Amino acid sequence: MIPLAHYLILGAVLFAVGMFGVLTRRNAIGILISIEIMLGAVNLNLVAFSRFVETSTLNGQVFAVFVMTVAAGEAAVGLALILALYRNTRAVFADRFNVLKW
Amino acid sequence: MSDIEFLNAPLVFKMLAALALLFAVLSVTLRNVFHCALALAAMFILLSGVFVLLDADFLAVVQVLIYVGAVVILMIFAIVLTEKITSETVRQTNQLLVPGFLVCVATLAGALYVLTRVPWPSGSPAAQKETIKLVGTQLLSTHLEAFEVASVLLLAALVGAVFLGKEITRR
Numbered sequence: 025m026i027p028l029a030h031y032l033i034l035g036a037v038l039f040a041v042g043m044f045g046v047l048t049r050r051n052a053i054g055i056l057i058s059i060e061i062m063l064g065a066v067n068l069n070l071v072a073f074s075r076f077v078e079t080s081t082l083n084g085q086v087f088a089v090f091v092m093t094v095a096a097g098e099a100a101v102g103l104a105l106i107l108a109l110y111r112n113t114r115a116v117f118a119d120r121f122n123v124l125k126w
Numbered sequence: 127m128s129d130i131e132f133l134n135a136p137l138v139f140k141m142l143a144a145l146a147l148l149f150a151v152l153s154v155t156l157r158n159v160f161h162c163a164l165a166l167a168a169m170f171i172l173l174s175g176v177f178v179l180l181d182a183d184f185l186a187v188v189q190v191l192i193y194v195g196a197v198v199i200l201m202i203f204a205i206v207l208t209e210k211i212t213s214e215t216v217r218q219t220n221q222l223l224v225p226g227f228l229v230c231v232a233t234l235a236g237a238l239y240v241l242t243r244v245p246w247p248s249g250s251p252a253a254q255k256e257t258i259k260l261v262g263t264q265l266l267s268t269h270l271e272a273f274e275v276a277s278v279l280l281l282a283a284l285v286g287a288v289f290l291g292k293e294i295t296r297r
Contacts, residue, residue, distance in 0.1 A: 040234035045154030047226030097283030104290035
């Protein structure tokens, strides 16, 4: 049986990798990809806790379902925003998206 | 655990974790964003394997359906709609490469410091047999309000994505 800490360590490492991508990517779609990695790591933690701490209610898995729902909505709206910005600025790089400043 | 007892579970976990980590690193470091999206799909498939090891079979299936089937496809559509895929001359990282790496290492070190010192419950309780049934019951009884709010959120995201993605005709 794999101990709980191993799952949590995997989740922490994946979260750090996703955070590195969010901080260093220039491409806005790349930033969204990194955010999805971070959300996946959080899901892994939630499912691991629901397996090891409280198995009778499965609250962690239900929370993971909600996280997936929000992640799907976030990806749809984020990519639509990137497409709209691309139409205005002809760029997908986050440091070129300065149209909100004046 | 009963169905996969014949597998060497720690070994399978180590392989899944190593491959998921490899694909996660690839999907944040590769230059070509299209390859990044494909690596993201591979990472989510491997992560659903980890979910199977955690007896969360419903979530494993839903993860593949939603992430690999919908989110990654949506990202690939956005990638092919925006830019020519291989732009080798353009820099893909911003100026925060070294500070971002240091911040991530510090966060990871802090998380690991806490993780290795907390006395987690060592024994594992008996696995839930019918996760789909229990998750459905919980969604529609205990978490009913959140379920309804999530449906409204999805509707708002749908309408917002259609509105933002629509070509705006200027007069």
